[in-house]
Amino acid sequence: MPVLGLSRRGSWVSGLLLFSVLALSGCSTRQDHQSIISNQSPIKPSEFFQSHADRMATLGMRNNLNSLYRLMDKLYLRNPREWRKTGLADVQTAKRAVHRAIEQDQPLPQLGGRTDIAALSYALSAEYQGDRVGAFIYALASMLITAHGGRTEYYMSDTLDPQFIHNAARNIEKASWMLAQRTDAGGTPWLLSNEISAEGRNLSYAVEFGKIVARLDLLTDVLDERYRRMGVSYAQGLLFMNFLPVQ
Known part of the structure; x- marks a missing residue:
């Protein structure tokens, strides 16, 4: 009887693992456009397979894209001249x-197939002559x-590297500074953004960049703490000679 019970329990656990794997394989990897622009996410069954850190990372990405x-x-x-460079209607x-290029992982044609930091370097270079706003945001x-x-x-099932996310936060800071400082040969800014002048003050761009950096830094700390606590818990088990639970 005990052997039969153990066999049934093993089958049940195997079935649960199989269900989890199948469910995770069906989970989406990209958030939809409406969730991003509304800053709201409907409750989905797939959230069952998210830890607190996973959920925080998902919401952080949604808010950062927003x-x-x-x-x-x-x-x-x-800078209305920029969108006109695309040749699109409006x-x-x-x-x-x-939006489509970002959400569907389709590189912008004017960037020549470049993505992430290669695209960012090119979009902020003197060589780039296309729509600088779209290229910069993409x-x-x-x-x-x-x-x-x-x-x-x-x-x-996903692994997030806190070092990469920390690096992304520093890249955002650098890009924000470059946006404010880069000018053409005549001293005219490539893109008008923050402004402090006799006509008024507008630092809303810096504020928005600051929000992104803050979210990334918080997520970095959360991930670091999660992995640190896993190590601490294991070390505590060795120190106090605690056996791990088996049921």
């Missing part, structure tokens, strides 16, 4: 093209997604 989209809106508003069509989003393992939704 911040980048707001920055794109503001940059196009102050600014809304230009924005949708960038490159930042691509860099963030690459740092998070190429996904925008995360589950227990």
Whole structure:
């Protein structure tokens, strides 16, 4: 009887593991456009397979992409000449093209296939002559997604490297500074953004970048602590000679 019970328990556990693997394989890797722009995510069954850190990373990515989209809106508003370089009918069509490229992992044609930091370096170079707003926002989003393992939704089967996410935060800081400092040969900024002048003050761009950096740094700390606690728990078990539970 005990042997039969053990066999049944093993079958039950195997079935649960198989169900988990199949369920995780069916989980999406990308958040949908509506969730990103509304900053709200409907409750989904797949959340069962997310740890607290996974959920935090998913919400952080959603909010960071939303911040980048707001920055794109503001940059196009102050720099309308940029979207006109695309040859598209209007600014809304230009924005949708960038959204699609980010959310469906489709590199922007004008970047020549470049993604993440290669695209960011090119978009902020003197050699680039295309729509600098779209290229800049796409490159930042691509860099963030690459740092998070190429996904925008995360589950227990995923591994996030806190060092890469920390590096992404520093890249955002550098890109924000470059946006404010880079000018053409005549001293005119490539893109108008923050402004402190007699006409008024507008630091909303810096504020939005600051939000992204803060979210990334918080996630870095959470991931570091999660992995540290796993090590501490294991060390405590050795120190106090605690056996691990078997049922």
